[in-house]
Amino acid sequence: MIARAPGTDLPVLLPAGDALRARPDQAAALGWTSRSFTPRSLASLLALFVLAVLVADAQAQAAGAPRESVVTMLLKWAPLVFQGFLFNLLVSVLAMALGSFAGAALGLAQISLLAPVRGASWIATQFFRNAPWLVLLFYCMFLLPFEIQILGLTIPLPAWLKAVVGLALPVMANVAEIVRGGVRSIPATQWESAEALAFSRRQTLWMVILPQCLKRMTPPWMNLYAILTMATTLISVVGIQDGMTTARAALVAEQRLELFIPMYLMLLSWFFLYCYPIARLTLRLERRFQVRG
Amino acid sequence: MSAIEAFFQRLGTAPGWNFSIVYDAFDRARFLEGLVTTILLSLTCLVLSIIIGIVGAWLQGSTLRVTRRIVQGYIQFFRNTPPLVQLFFFYFAIGSILPRSLNSSGQMEPMISNLGWAIVSFSFFAGAFNVEIFRSGIQAVPRTTVEAAEALGYSRLGIYVHVVLPLAFRICLPALNNNLVNLVKTTTLAYAIAVPELLYAAAQIWSEVFNVREMMNVLLVTYVAIVAVLVWAMGRWERAMRIPGYST
Amino acid sequence: MAHELGEPVVVATRVEKRFGDAIVLREISMTVRRGETICVIGPSGSGKSTLLRCIDALVPIDTGSITVEGVEVNDPKLDKLSLRKRVGIVFQQYNLFPHRTALQNLMMAPLHVLKQDKAQVEARARALLAKVRLSEKADAYPGELSGGQQQRVAIARSLCMNPSVMLFDEVTAALDPETKKEVLTTIRELAAEGMTCILVTHEMGFAREVADHVYFTDGGVIVEHGPPRELLLNPREARTRAFLDQVL
Numbered sequence: 067m068i069a070r071a072p073g074t075d076l077p078v079l080l081p082a083g084d085a086l087r088a089r090p091d092q093a094a095a096l097g098w099t100s101r102s103f104t105p106r107s108l109a110s111l112l113a114l115f116v117l118a119v120l121v122a123d124a125q126a127q128a129a130g131a132p133r134e135s136v137v138t139m140l141l142k143w144a145p146l147v148f149q150g151f152l153f154n155l156l157v158s159v160l161a162m163a164l165g166s167f168a169g170a171a172l173g174l175a176q177i178s179l180l181a182p183v184r185g186a187s188w189i190a191t192q193f194f195r196n197a198p199w200l201v202l203l204f205y206c207m208f209l210l211p212f213e214i215q216i217l218g219l220t221i222p223l224p225a226w227l228k229a230v231v232g233l234a235l236p237v238m239a240n241v242a243e244i245v246r247g248g249v250r251s252i253p254a255t256q257w258e259s260a261e262a263l264a265f266s267r268r269q270t271l272w273m274v275i276l277p278q279c280l281k282r283m284t285p286p287w288m289n290l291y292a293i294l295t296m297a298t299t300l301i302s303v304v305g306i307q308d309g310m311t312t313a314r315a316a317l318v319a320e321q322r323l324e325l326f327i328p329m330y331l332m333l334l335s336w337f338f339l340y341c342y343p344i345a346r347l348t349l350r351l352e353r354r355f356q357v358r359g
Numbered sequence: 360m361s362a363i364e365a366f367f368q369r370l371g372t373a374p375g376w377n378f379s380i381v382y383d384a385f386d387r388a389r390f391l392e393g394l395v396t397t398i399l400l401s402l403t404c405l406v407l408s409i410i411i412g413i414v415g416a417w418l419q420g421s422t423l424r425v426t427r428r429i430v431q432g433y434i435q436f437f438r439n440t441p442p443l444v445q446l447f448f449f450y451f452a453i454g455s456i457l458p459r460s461l462n463s464s465g466q467m468e469p470m471i472s473n474l475g476w477a478i479v480s481f482s483f484f485a486g487a488f489n490v491e492i493f494r495s496g497i498q499a500v501p502r503t504t505v506e507a508a509e510a511l512g513y514s515r516l517g518i519y520v521h522v523v524l525p526l527a528f529r530i531c532l533p534a535l536n537n538n539l540v541n542l543v544k545t546t547t548l549a550y551a552i553a554v555p556e557l558l559y560a561a562a563q564i565w566s567e568v569f570n571v572r573e574m575m576n577v578l579l580v581t582y583v584a585i586v587a588v589l590v591w592a593m594g595r596w597e598r599a600m601r602i603p604g605y606s607t
Numbered sequence: 608m609a610h611e612l613g614e615p616v617v618v619a620t621r622v623e624k625r626f627g628d629a630i631v632l633r634e635i636s637m638t639v640r641r642g643e644t645i646c647v648i649g650p651s652g653s654g655k656s657t658l659l660r661c662i663d664a665l666v667p668i669d670t671g672s673i674t675v676e677g678v679e680v681n682d683p684k685l686d687k688l689s690l691r692k693r694v695g696i697v698f699q700q701y702n703l704f705p706h707r708t709a710l711q712n713l714m715m716a717p718l719h720v721l722k723q724d725k726a727q728v729e730a731r732a733r734a735l736l737a738k739v740r741l742s743e744k745a746d747a748y749p750g751e752l753s754g755g756q757q758q759r760v761a762i763a764r765s766l767c768m769n770p771s772v773m774l775f776d777e778v779t780a781a782l783d784p785e786t787k788k789e790v791l792t793t794i795r796e797l798a799a800e801g802m803t804c805i806l807v808t809h810e811m812g813f814a815r816e817v818a819d820h821v822y823f824t825d826g827g828v829i830v831e832h833g834p835p836r837e838l839l840l841n842p843r844e845a846r847t848r849a850f851l852d853q854v855l
Binding site for chain 2: 193196197198199200201202204205208209292295296297298299300302303310314317323326327329330331333334337338341342345
């Protein structure tokens with residue numbers, strides 16, 4: 067039976083989960099075996115991309131005019147679009163770091179013994195989890211000041227930094243959920259034995275509970291990072307130059323209809339090549355920790 | 360103008376909180392239209408993505424390896440690429456190669472509107488997650504229950520329809536609800552292709568009336584409210600589907 | 608049990624079954640006649656449960672043949688429905704459908720698989736529930752029933768398909784002693800009415816009273832078989848003796 071912690075929608079790893087265990091007999095009865103996506107299938111995806119490029123190229127040649135081929139155009143623009151893509155990755159790393167720190171603090175606040183702290187942090191978590199990422203991004207872009215004054219120093223806040231904060235907010239809320247779920251998944255017996263050994267609550271948390279949680283929290287945390295990386299494309303909607311805007315600018319510059327599909331497919335493949343290994347690693351870690359748990 | 364509207368208009372001058380959507384009929388109409396569009400978009404994509412999820416989970420059990428590969432490819436593609444880029448891919452890249460037709464005012468318009476492409480893109484996006492959710496729900500149905508159905512003479516389709524799906528659905532419900540909430544949040548992406556949903560309507564209003572702060576707050580509160588209503592409704596549904604004595 | 612034994616209903620001839628490298632059934636031959644009650648006893652892992660599943664084509668056999676009323680189980684073009692109509696099997700873990708009431712569990716297969724008339728099926732189902740003394744639990748869900756009650760519902764469910772042969776796979780192993788008795792009583796009555804039954808069981812007392820013939824299996828082979836009085840009180844083989852010494 068799939069086990070899930072009440073009140074959280076994230077795949078919290080509970081000790082009793084046998085949902086991920088392979089069931090070959092049932093699979094046979096239903097006439098199906100689940101096959102994972104092998105490197106061979108990955109190759110066929112890339113083959114599809116190459117095929118699309120070649121078809122587009124053929125289309126261009128059929129048009130007759132002696133213009134650049136699709137492949138040359140792609141290669142011409144690829145470095146620039148790739149730079150934009152790297153900027154997406156930079157934003158994702160920064161937002162993840164910022165959001166994880168804030169989220170860990172928020173998550174621990176949710177298990178505080180003080181009711182007002184618990185209540186306030188619960189409200190904050192629910193609020194930022196349920197708000198659309200794009201709206202939060204707009205919020206930060208428009209309403210954060212363009213410079214802040216601390217201790218007499220004037221620090222300018224460039225647009226992309228505001229975007230990082232805007233993306234870090236939902237990350238913070240989701241990390242808080244992961245942390246809270248992780249802590250709650252440790253059996254109560256651990257708390258009891260620590261208490262019997264005269265550990266204080268803070269000592270129990272830092273020396274007994276959190277080290278055990280860390281492993282369980284890693285797969286959902288990695289999953290969140292993959293989601294965040296894909297969400298960084300939202301910054302193009304609020305006017306920041308990233309991989310998406312560069313790709314669209316390239317398409318506008320070239321004004322060639324056959325370039326549209328290959329260009330978007332190229333950008334999609336880059337994201338795929340970055341996020342897919344993360345997804346596989348997450349799956350592998352999940353299985354490993356389930357078995358041991 | 361009613362008392363409420365007058366109150367909000369006064370609020371606009373002092374202390375300067377301009378909630379034009381309350382007192383201005385045009386803005387109000389635009390805002391409500393955006394809200395309706397968001398809700399309709401969410402519901403349509405929800406229904407379509409569930410259908411895609413059920414069909415996909417069924418196809419994953421196919422004996423043909425090529426079918427299974429195609430379904431897996433679809434899932435991995437839509438789960439590991441940004442939904443915004445998917446949306447643009449559908450609207451700009453594929454939309455540009457589809458034939459155009461003459462509309463009533465004599466202009467060439469694309470076959471599928473931006474709203475249509477938003478529905479297609481989000482349904483496939485959410486559908487990819489649903490296939491995984493349904494698959495794990497199906498796998499969580501105990502093997503012995505399936506064996507009992509087989510022993511009673513049910514065909515593979517019969518087992519799926521009468522035994523596995525009802526049980527798997529109840530197991531999946533929490534994850535499905537989570538997916539629905541994500542779908543509502545994802546509809547904001549349609550802003551990027553000028554679909555007149557809630558975010559787009561709000562952006563139009565604040566670009567004219569210059570009440571960004573107020574509109575942002577209204578937006579946040581509205582979305583959180585929509586999601587809260589959804590979560591409550593889903594909770595009610597979950598409780599209604601509960602089987603006495605069977606713990607999920 | 609003294610009543611007329613009819614023509615052979617289940618004939619197994621030199622059946623072999625492997626799982627990977629392990630040989631689970633080896634040179635199994637047995638003949639079961641109509642109205643006969645057979646008990647199969649033996650240590651765990653001796654292949655008894657597998658044999659029952661092979662008879663109902665839930666597990667395919669590698670060599671040999673099993674025929675049920677003339678239908679060859681090993682036939683690649685076997686119409687599984689025709690086999691499953693004749694054979695009812697009750698498992699150790701009851702395997703009722705948790706999302707349906709007891710009455711619905713009984714009625715489901717005749718309605719969906721055999722496509723029989725609803726009124727007739729309901730009448731038959733209620734009669735069977737009365738027979739297993741659970742009429743008042745017709746509208747209860749499996750989660751609300753005790754283990755013994757669930758097992759009796761499972762027996763009634765298989766009977767509702769009007770089989771010619773009933774297979775019981777250690778049906779009392781998961782029950783406590785009091786509830787065991789209720790289920791064994793039900794099976795005893797069934798056997799007395801003339802149903803052909805094959806039981807895999809550890810209940811030696813039951814085997815002695817009710818069985819017409821007892822088979823002892825060990826390591827996938829039939830070591831010895833005979834009437835219960837002979838086999839249980841005066842076994843010929845040393846292995847049988849060793850097993851009975853342990854168990855009785």
